[in-house]
Amino acid sequence: MRPINMKRHISMTWLRPVVMAAIALILSATAHAAAPGIKGTTFNLIANPNYISQPDGQMIYSWGYGCADGGTSETFAPAMPGNACSTMQIPGPTLVVTEGTTITVNLTNNLPVAAGNTSILFPGFQVSSPTGSGVPGLLTQEATHGSTVTYTFTASTPGTRAYYSGTQSDLQVEMGLYGVIIVVPSGAASLTCPHHNPDSVPGGSVVPETDYRLSTAAYDIASSCYDREYLFQFSEMDPRIHSQAEAQSTKACVVATGCLDVATEPYHPNYFMINGRSMPDDMDSNYSPQYPHQPYNGDPHMHPGELVLLRIVGQGRWQHPFHEHGNHVRILARDGNLILSSTSTTPPSLAGPLLFTTTTTPGLAMDGIFYWTGKGLNWDVLGHGFSGDTSTCTPDTNGYYTNASGAADSAPNYYEWCADHNKALEFAPSGQVASGGPMTLPEPNIFTNGAWYGGSPYLGPDATTRAFGPNATTPPSGTIANSPSGEAGFAFMWHSHNEREITTNNIFPGGMMMMMLVDPRAFTIDESK
Numbered sequence: 001m002r003p004i005n006m007k008r009h010i011s012m013t014w015l016r017p018v019v020m021a022a023i024a025l026i027l028s029a030t031a032h033a034a035a036p037g038i039k040g041t042t043f044n045l046i047a048n049p050n051y052i053s054q055p056d057g058q059m060i061y062s063w064g065y066g067c068a069d070g071g072t073s074e075t076f077a078p079a080m081p082g083n084a085c086s087t088m089q090i091p092g093p094t095l096v097v098t099e100g101t102t103i104t105v106n107l108t109n110n111l112p113v114a115a116g117n118t119s120i121l122f123p124g125f126q127v128s129s130p131t132g133s134g135v136p137g138l139l140t141q142e143a144t145h146g147s148t149v150t151y152t153f154t155a156s157t158p159g160t161r162a163y164y165s166g167t168q169s170d171l172q173v174e175m176g177l178y179g180v181i182i183v184v185p186s187g188a189a190s191l192t193c194p195h196h197n198p199d200s201v202p203g204g205s206v207v208p209e210t211d212y213r214l215s216t217a218a219y220d221i222a223s224s225c226y227d228r229e230y231l232f233q234f235s236e237m238d239p240r241i242h243s244q245a246e247a248q249s250t251k252a253c254v255v256a257t258g259c260l261d262v263a264t265e266p267y268h269p270n271y272f273m274i275n276g277r278s279m280p281d282d283m284d285s286n287y288s289p290q291y292p293h294q295p296y297n298g299d300p301h302m303h304p305g306e307l308v309l310l311r312i313v314g315q316g317r318w319q320h321p322f323h324e325h326g327n328h329v330r331i332l333a334r335d336g337n338l339i340l341s342s343t344s345t346t347p348p349s350l351a352g353p354l355l356f357t358t359t360t361t362p363g364l365a366m367d368g369i370f371y372w373t374g375k376g377l378n379w380d381v382l383g384h385g386f387s388g389d390t391s392t393c394t395p396d397t398n399g400y401y402t403n404a405s406g407a408a409d410s411a412p413n414y415y416e417w418c419a420d421h422n423k424a425l426e427f428a429p430s431g432q433v434a435s436g437g438p439m440t441l442p443e444p445n446i447f448t449n450g451a452w453y454g455g456s457p458y459l460g461p462d463a464t465t466r467a468f469g470p471n472a473t474t475p476p477s478g479t480i481a482n483s484p485s486g487e488a489g490f491a492f493m494w495h496s497h498n499e500r501e502i503t504t505n506n507i508f509p510g511g512m513m514m515m516m517l518v519d520p521r522a523f524t525i526d527e528s529k
């Protein structure tokens, strides 16, 4: 039996159970996300064993889908620096396809001979396996060791769905054989989808941001238009199962069901992952070279008011209650089934629930819209009202500055909560209500938490320098964790509400956790980094 090997002996220092250490890591993170994958109509996948990295230093023997040719002939979507698809990755490659096209997936079984057959299920699609491809299994056609099975189906409807092994699923899904297929709507181009806040505005000058969206709408309906998107796949691992599978992986075997004698019960998972990585690794870049078999991160960033599409998928055996702090999530669809009102049909009106916690069960996929505006804080998060500021904020019937009340889609304060317009926090340093400030805040030296303070609670046009200017009124940025020229937004923990899942090997913080950052318009969000 090969022992689980240590990755880096110093890495336990990441896991001191100190909340502020986690926040420091979080605020020093510069990685951003997106929903990266491979695009096309034919995908040549392979199932392989390899090791995935965990932040406590362990390398866990796992099985994953990958690109059969190692990513040399794939088209990546979105195209971004570092695009890669190795021959084994967890999660498997995100398949990005277009509604209405015929999809062919060739799966080669390169798992250890002792693992027996393997397969892929594509729930939500009508799969027709060509005659002669693979051998019949319990749920679908399977590939025997060293052979290839072909699945064909029509990407009949848009949305996000899980795919995963349909062979000995209690073992093979646990080992890592799962991924996501995203069907982009064929009708998105004919919808009028405004792109709100498409650019950053450092110091008042517009800097275009690269658009990494897979589409402009999640479904063939204008109310599913979005400005930015992120994918989150939740799974957990019990390393006892993985080490037993590894120990027996060299067994000689000629049996379709394999020759592994690995009990999948009792189940005691202690790694809890988002897109195959545990916090803080999930906040490193997509395609980061230190995770060759875990290419996708989980690190959402946004500007105020942007409509952010969240694609949320449960891939493990447990239910995972994902809590998005800062606002609720309006669910568009479950498993690609758009949820529409039965009574308000012209135009079709969304009827999905507004969820505080987006809880996935195994295999369940949800698409939802999240946005953050600062409504109700009682200060102008955009810092309007300084000398020379000419901005306006005309409320629509909901109180926001939108198209309905005359705002251009490109307006720097599109979707501002107008009731707080011009209540700039910096007019009165400590913000005391009695001296004209918008709210009574703690004394800044109390508010500042040593070296870990994240910067300004202020999202205005000069947010990244405000702490050092002549009008410096917010607590200092320029700390170890937050350089004055760097990111200084609002941070919200996004995490599993089953709080044992925000640990890594029983140490807090870790697991299913990341920080969502609401960045000032002065900060350029580059989702490739």
Ligand SMILES: [Cu+2]
Pocket (backbone or CB within 6 Å): 323, 325, 495, 497
């Ligand atoms: Cu929470």
